[in-house]
Amino acid sequence: MGVWQLLAVGTVILLGLGGVLVPGVPGQAIVWAAVAWWALDDATGLAWTVLACATGVLLLNQALRPFLPPRRFKAAGVSRRSVLVAGAACVAGFFVLPVVGGIAGFLGGLYGAERVRLGSRGDGWASARTILRAGGYSVMAELYACLLVVGAWLGAVVRG
Known part of the structure; x- marks a missing residue:
């Protein structure tokens, strides 16, 4: 796969990651489709392994979705x-902090944004907890699953 095609796949993956945060956009499907595009074009054992693992991780995330709170941000x-x-x-x-930094980054970013918006530490924590209960956990889980797929894809691209 050429450099321009890899950049196009990377762009589609970034759009998928953004789609996870936007209601109604199938971010996971976009990320999976980009990895499938890469694997079908690359057609090596490593590419197929990454695609199989990506499929497994994203299907596992879909299976766990009913156990997470639904997204009710507007309400x-x-x-x-x-x-x-x-x-x-x-x-x-x-x-920055491979694998575990995603969860810490989400929680820290959420608290920081709420603290700046509300102006106090206590209100920031209370609002962050409310957001997590209103669907933040499901967004974090979906984004984290997609990031695991992106990390595997990047590793395979760098190695390949």
Whole structure:
């Protein structure tokens, strides 16, 4: 696969990661489709292994979805900006502190955004907990699953 095609696949993956944060956009499906595009074009054992693992991780996340709270951000009065900041911090945290940094980044970004918005530590924590109960856990789980897939894809691209 050429450099331009890899950049196109990476762009589609980034759009999928953003789609996880936007209601109604199938972010997981977009990420999976980009990895499938890469695997079908690359057609090596490593590419097929990454695609199989990506399929497994994303299907496991879908199976766990009924056990997580549904996304009801509007009903809870959640600021869209806070969720976007938390998502960006999750992505950054995942690559700064591999694997575990995604969760810490999401929680830290969410708290930081709420603290800045509300102005006090106590109100920031209370609002962050409310957002997590209103669907933040499901967003974090879906974004984390997609980030695991992206990490495996990047590792395979760098190795290949």
